[in-house]
Amino acid sequence: MKTESSAAYIARLAITLLLITAVVAAGLACVNAVTAPEIEALNVQKTQNAVEAVLPGGGEEIAFTDDSGIVSTIYKGQSGYAVEVTPAGFNGTVTMMVGVDNAGQVLGISIVNHTETAGLGAEAASQGAAGTAFRSQFAGMSGSVSVSKDGGQVDALTGATITSRAVCAGVNAALNAVSKLG
Numbered sequence: 001m002k003t004e005s006s007a008a009y010i011a012r013l014a015i016t017l018l019l020i021t022a023v024v025a026a027g028l029a030c031v032n033a034v035t036a037p038e039i040e041a042l043n044v045q046k047t048q049n050a051v052e053a054v055l056p057g058g059g060e061e062i063a064f065t066d067d068s069g070i071v072s073t074i075y076k077g078q079s080g081y082a083v084e085v086t087p088a089g090f091n092g093t094v095t096m097m098v099g100v101d102n103a104g105q106v107l108g109i110s111i112v113n114h115t116e117t118a119g120l121g122a123e124a125a126s127q128g129a130a131g132t133a134f135r136s137q138f139a140g141m142s143g144s145v146s147v148s149k150d151g152g153q154v155d156a157l158t159g160a161t162i163t164s165r166a167v168c169a170g171v172n173a174a175l176n177a178v179s180k181l182g
Contacts (some may be wrong), residue, residue: 016181018170027048041078046098047084051075053098053110055082064181074181080107081181083174089166091115094124098138098174105142106171109135114163121163130157134164145171 052058059077066072072095075082080101086093092115099107111125123130137154138145145168146152149161158166 004022008130045053047119048110050084050097051082054097055080056107058082062181064177066173066177068173068176070170071086071177073178081178083173083177084112085170085173087170087173088163089114090121090160091117094163094166096170096171098171098177100174103142104175105140106145108136108157109138109167109171111135111167115165116160121157121160123157123160124163124167134167138167141171142175145175 003088011012014154017076024172028087048058054078055077057077059075059082062076063076064074070085070087070118071083072086073084075084083098083100085098086095088094094111094116095113097110097112099109101107114122114125116122116124124134133162134157141153144152145154147154147156147161147168149156152168154164154168
């Protein structure tokens with residue numbers, strides 16, 4: 001019986017592994033090609049829903065350069081602006097939409113995406129009583145916004161001070177951006 005040399009055996013294993021990974025990569029590429037347009041359409045719809053939630057009548061995207069790195073996009077409507085911001089939370093960025101009227105007051109906020117801890121920071125985005133009460137505090141605010149622990153007027157979510165501070169930072173960035181627009 002003839003045995004295979006170790007070099008030939010290693011080469012055969014390497015080629016087999018290469019073929020398997022190439023087939024799997026091609027399969028993933030096909031799935032991505034099929035699902036990417038649908039995912040993009042859902043993301044656009046989610047953004048539009050967030051704009052509508054904080055700015056009655058919606059708005060059109062306008063050009064804006066942000067120095068803070070928190071403001072992503074600004075939409076201008078008749079009654080004010082919807083500002084998409086991405087402040088850093090506890091587990092990553094918190095993507096949210098902040099509505100600001102023409103007088104510089106917060107109309108409302110909508111949290112679009114987050115990776116905050118379930119039961120704690122994730123409550124900021126929940127439709128439950130705690131999340132709704134937390135977000136509604138911001139309506140009518142202007143100037144600088146901060147949590148009560150930092151001398152401000154916003155009651156932080158229990159056990160989620162970092163997330164609460166992130167939301168305040170996002171609101172502050174939105175108010176600053178709108179004040180620069182005039």
